[in-house]
Amino acid sequence: KNGGHYPIIIVGTGYGSAVAAERLATQGHKVLMLEVGLDWKGYKQQNPDFKFHKMTFPGKESTWMNKKPQAPIELGNMARFDEFTGVLQRIDYEHVKVYLGKGVGGGSLVNGGMTVVPDRNYFQEIYHKVGVELSDAELDEFYTIYFPRANDGVGKQDAPEDIVNSKWYKFARVGVQEGIDAGFEPVDVPNLYDFDYMRKEIAGEVPGSATDKEVIYGNNYGKRDLTKTYLKRALATGNVTIMPQHKVVEIKENFDGTYQLEIEQIDTLDRAVETKTFTCDKLFMGAGSLGTTALLLKSKLKGGLSKIDANVGKYWGNNGNTMASRNTLNFIGHTSRGLKQSTMPIRGLSNFDDPEHPFFAEIAPMPVMGAYTGLYLIVNKLKKFGEFSYDLTNDELKLDWNESHTAHMRKNAEFFLDRMNEHGSKGWFGSKFSNNKMLMPKNGVDESICYHPLGGVVLGKATDLYGRLKGYKNLYIMDGSLIPGSLGVNPYVTITAIAERNIDKIISQDF
Template sequence: METHQHRTDALVVGSGYAGSIAALRLAEAGVATIVLERGRRWQVGADGDTFATQHRPDGRASWLSPKSPLTDQTLDIYPGVLESLEGEGLTMIAAAGVGGASLLSNGTMVEPSPELFRRAFGDFLDQREMHDVWYPQARELIGCSPIPKDVLDSDFYRSSRDFMDQLERAGIPYDLVDLAVDWGVIREEMAGRRTASHIAGLNVFGVNSGAQRSMDVTVLARAEATGHVEVRPLSVVTGIRPQGDGHLVSYDELDERGTLVARHEVHTAHLVLAAGTLGTTRLLLRAKAAGHLPGLDASVGTRVGNSEVITARTGMAPNNPAQGGPCSVIVKDWQDNPHAPVTLLNFPWVDAPSDEGWITTIGASPTEPLGSFRYDADKDDVVLNWPVEDPRAVRATDAVRHTLDRLNAATPGSKTAFNRIGTTGGNVVGGVPLGLATAADGSVHGARNLYVVDSSLLHGSSGAVPPALTISAVAARVASLLVASIAGA
């Protein structure tokens, strides 16, 4: 098969939160930029059938695999929205598609407290600067807001209101969480004029109503509108190697069924990796193993963390647990928990038994970066290791249990059905730790004109809160530094 050759000033791999922000900042500086994204572009159609759902899963739910940890069904092979990587102790799920995980996330956007931020980043990032400059910029770029009163007061959000009542009685602090959704479209879902998606808890394979403020329709669309950015979907980057002062990037072009149709090589003066924790670490460790980036720091592949604790409580009055998504209430048990600070977010559970009330939460507590990726030559891929039984990983459940026990004590009849460290994780971060594997501006040690901007820069944690806002804030900061350095070059 012939290999097509191209050139560009800047190339971004991946189009999730970080890649979209980097592309926008490069475009605003007038730098000609190609964005290579392995997944397809998903344009929400009026038929409400753009994405698979948990009720009717098919190949659209899974990246080129008949299996997904999120369904028992065997799927057709298709370039769907989620890759799953079965690791040691943890199956990681990673998005594929223009917009990355913003297509299907719960959309919760949370800044950690100063103390939790400092626990996660130590001296590698300045908390004040992040709080004053980069978190506000990330919020503005993404566009997020808490659930409006009329939506919260509707029948669809009864479980959120019950949860708030329980928290009041238990004296546990909570807030309404900022969400990257379009509330106008959610009102349309409620009125039956759009497909019930978020209100029915159906987001993990994509949101068919169009209520998701995903990066493809917000930040990346702004970047494309400048005329300086070209997004190439269904373009799987397979290798990177230095050439001159820049890099040669190899990628496979797929068709809509995932079949290889062409091979390409692009020479880029500046290479920006935004393929997410799994994608970026995979590309760097593969390039190192092939001898193309021998000078990479030994920390590449390390400081990986999984912050999820999944819980469910039952024994309360029926409250439509499958409805009323995405998460709308955030519990900030950050001061009074004797074990460790705990964050909980209620989230929908489409398969919850319907005979009694359930409240499902996704929780987090400060995590240590105990996980790692290593390169396996036989697989030509990375293997993720997460020491699921390490007491330092398990102790998060003690802290969460304490919060749940207080809620149960304040809610007669309620009890905890389960409280466990997530073994299927979408919030895994780390692998290319900022300040160790890279300089403060994201430039990779041991390489020239190679930058990382995404979730792999985090040191295994975003401070006991979901990571997307922190990833976006870090990406905004790193992108502005790299654009300044490109402009000055």
């Protein structure tokens, strides 16, 4: 079916796409957004009883096309349900499992809301590592204009004192104290969750979300996902149309320089119910690190985008993501972290300046059975990049990523746990915490969990310095694929800031 011609098409509705949509639509441009996942607002209207699932009771909408939950810590692991195009997808490679948010809003639907600007030196260093030099003037621009703009755009807030001191964040306060005792630097982590709403949750005046085990399968209230910020503002212009359940499967450049997109409209079992062809003058890619890289590599092999640069597929990383946990069964005398824990993290511990073991550890909540369990998402630096290729026979993205990429991440996590066990929290009779092998059998550490996939179409390598894909005109990359594998902190503010910077330049020069 001929879906029609559009001046601008944006693929995806995550951070990069949402920024492009808002900026273009505010300038008066008509925009079509194509999203493979569901429009969850529409889904709620059609199913008034539907609520995003708590971590403890996942139902079919929690998970993309699987009969059981795929969460790294399966608090609800007994659950079984029908397959469905749910909100959290896990893509398994041999040595890493990548988690992705699905639906209008992309990763913002499932993420923990941590809103963190990367260290300026490391931001420069990681691009330098791939041979892209960001000048001081460019960095100044990032840190004075685009990071603040991104923070404002997503709704960053610092956790207010009364919230920090509430019982819901005892896990964070205890975690910080243990970290200080162990010689790590405490870090306040802003979040985009609406803390005024959380205050009312705590007072029992409104339904709980962060205080009721909601995150990773979506939040029903309180969290400023993109449908409450960038996408809301974009839609309010009247210039944006979003087509959910539209999967882009291939891209072709036409002779006249326009682009043709092959689309499958899918049902809630990920089956094509209709195939469509759309054309556009300008194409913006925001399908995320895996989604955008896959589409470009596939289209290159199929011949539709044959001039694509050899750098597409390169410089991928897991942002050093490594989960770690410690616990004690002999808890007498140990300080409880509290039975009630908010799902939105607000504190971390840094060891980033240690040349031997540089990392940042997010103090993560364990909203069930977490009173004597510490959980951390550690963000390491990257030593070696992964690389994608595309397998046309099986129609899938392949990833070269193995233990040689992650060995130092495991070592850092074990170093962190050792120090925390040794110095943080001692119970009666000297009992200590130890690595939590019940939760993570390999010594309390799991380096296979990736929440932060980054890279594949890196800024300055596969694109120019503003995301224009090399070899093509009017084809722009906006998402996490632009970042070479690692940031040292949680990534969406940086993705947002880069998109803000790219779209400024593109609007002023290419329209």
